[in-house]
Amino acid sequence: MHAGYALGSLATGAFGTVPGLLLLPYLTDTLGVAAGVAALLVLLPKAWDVLVNPVAGRISDRTRSRWGARRPYLLVAGLALAVLFGSIFAAPFGAGPAAGAYVAIAFLATATAFAFFQVPYVAMPAELTDDYADRTRMMTWRIAVLALAILVAGAVAPLVRDAAGGGVPGHRWMGVFVAALIAVGAVGAFLGTRSAPQGSVGESEPSLRAQLAVAGRNRPFRALLLCFVVQSAGVATILAGVQYFADQILRDPTTGPTLLFLCFVGPALVVMPLWSRVGARLGKLAALVAASLILTAGGLALVTAPVLPAVVVYLLVAVLGVGYAGQQVFALAMLPDCIAYDTARTGRRQAGVFTGLWTAGETFGLALGPGIFGLVLALTGYVSSTTGAAAVQSDTARLGVLLGFTILPALLIGLATTLLRPYNLTPTPTPTPSTSGTSGADHGVVAGTKAAENHGKGTTTP
Template identity: 70%
Template sequence: MTAPPLPARIPVGYSLGSLATGAFGTVPGLLLLPYLTDTLGVAAAVAGFLVLAPKAWDVLLNPVAGRISDRAGVRRPFLLGGGLALAVLFAAIFAGPFRSGVPAATWVALSFLATATAFAFFQVPYVAMAAELTDDYLERTRLMTWRIAVLAIAILISGAVAPLVVDAAGGGMAGHRWMGLFVAAIIVAGVLGVYLGTAGAPVRMAGESEPSLRAQLRVASANTAFRGLLLCFVVQAAGIGTMLAGVQYFATHVLNEEKIGPTVLFACFVAPALLVMPLWRRVGQRAGKPRGMVLASVLFAASGAAMVTAPVVPPALVYALAALNGVGYAGQQVFGMAMLPDCIAYDAARTGRRQAGVFTGLWTAGETLGLALGPGLYAVVLAAFGYVSSTTGTLAQSATARTGVLLGFTVLPAVLVGGALWFLRGYDLTPTRLAGATKEAAV
């Protein structure tokens, strides 16, 4: 029996949480590494570690946050508490009293660690809700289409406007402080939006959880479809994080557009994505979610790799390729997020146990790790190619360093995103199989 469609206010209200996840997922990956290397004067390799380490902490924390919210039996209070803490702590990252050296780097690292902790207690319950708002296979795609559309808006607003805020406020530490407050306001809007927008929403949580976190993790790892999807998404997140970390460097040292280049790239990347959401939804309905995921990933990888020609082609062509890249990214996110609730529903149908939080804890831990690995990988590339850091602003770089900037932004993300599809070869969750699991559980 097909579940009735969700009232329109539920997908819209739920999707508003992506303002918070999109802002936090975008801005640190975009601006934190350049802030460390070109404002605080931290060496590229050290800066990469500082960006990676706090988010790597979430690999351990997110499954715990999922188990806690599973045991609590509710999600929305975590959205409010964790989300408001996230906003305050994010602003603190860029509000340090130290101008350079070890004290400044330590402030950023500790603030980022605290922010990542708060984010875990917001994002894990938020993602878990998607599997509990509806039992319908196609309705989950609708839910994720709304969510990814708002995510694209969040990326556009935070990623494109945040660099402009830095420049408008005079750049340097002062500009970054104002930017931190701007992004914190976006996070608060998303937190209040999802908390109020999902009030009274139907929640279908399964009846019983596994007795221990270790048992829950064992069950999750035994879910073959989930395991393959998770590994694919983590590697692809690393590729996206690598490209995100390189936007400022690519615009400055390859396109020679330090001021406006990052904003134009983001607009080209995100604006088309907003227009193609209905198209990706139809692709999922006709071809299936796994095939849609493959198509979107191939488009992302091909257009990203093609941008390696940026030094010898007109900038307009580079921006057009960035737009195609954004279309592929939109599809990746829609299908990945729509396939995750299917994995959770399949497990719940088989076991009758409530452990969506553990699945989403592992998922968000992996995604967070991947997005953190991206800037770390990009920093390694910068260091290997001889990028020079500074406390006085952007320095002119050698031809070798510019080559590293280019390859890290184009070829490396393409290889990671395209190669990650290998993990999906065994994914086999279809509406028929999900329905069969439900019938078997009922018997």
């Protein structure tokens, strides 16, 4: 079941990586769109998902089918996502303003399909298992496949583009390659969860306002969501800068992006079991903070890249990859705990509500990254091109690329850990009858399936 569910991360990883990695340079260096305008074209369609994701969560909560509430969306929305993704890079209008407008519309449609795939997909773990530790194991599988998807999509997609001649034709073939990867992930997750328990899906809130009210009363979820949104923006800023960093800092536009991705994602495949052990020893919250600080330290050190040998730069990027692996696995493992806590506290199971808001926030953060990086490029005078290769840039523009890839995301990721202070969910034995009603604190104890309410305190058996 774990491996079957994890296959869906091929789709989420490919869509989450490739637009953030290649769409902004595609607009600025192939279609000739100004950096500031390109930043808006990348930001606005994905920001639209802030509204669409909660709707997708509410609809999936209400779905009843012989395949369960979530699985139909894995297949239908997943295949639609694949087709629409390929259309983003079809470039029927060549270069110029019309081409930029087309990309924005196609990206908007693709982001909508992604919402209807991702929200049900992220909601499933809270319904597949009620065990606190098993959620970490499930997320470990998912993040391992996610890392593989990022590795394949992020490292191979630029190679496919270049092998097909670069420019518009190269991007078209790259779009086809990534679309196929998304389709494999969607179909694989649908088939891989066919025998898994679907759990129960409760009645969802009738409106976005009601959903926000439900989430607002879940203090651990609020803290985790805010932290993850800011950190997603930081990670997305790094992704958006890979091609520019390879071009302007490493001076290696051909192999640089692929090597950066190998160094960023490759370590994640190795250290994932180690992070699982760290989480078991320290707890998910402490492990998430530790991973975030590793990410931050690596980003700050990378600002010295212009005076470092290339091999040292790649080693520092590998440090980023180690932190990124832990940051992802523990944040995603803590989300089902927040959902289980709410079920214990309220007696209602509304995974779609929380995952809809979660994916909306994550999508917004991932959209902010390229927008932030594009704004930095615009402010530092980056020059666009229609040749398929970066134009010669000023020292100021190159400084903007460096700071946007290192210092800025490091600060976002590190400072976001302070938002986790209200998070207090831990696996704790169920209190005895003599003590279970003595506290009214908003402290969730999440580890199993049994729910109880004592003055607002939800507990579950370990």
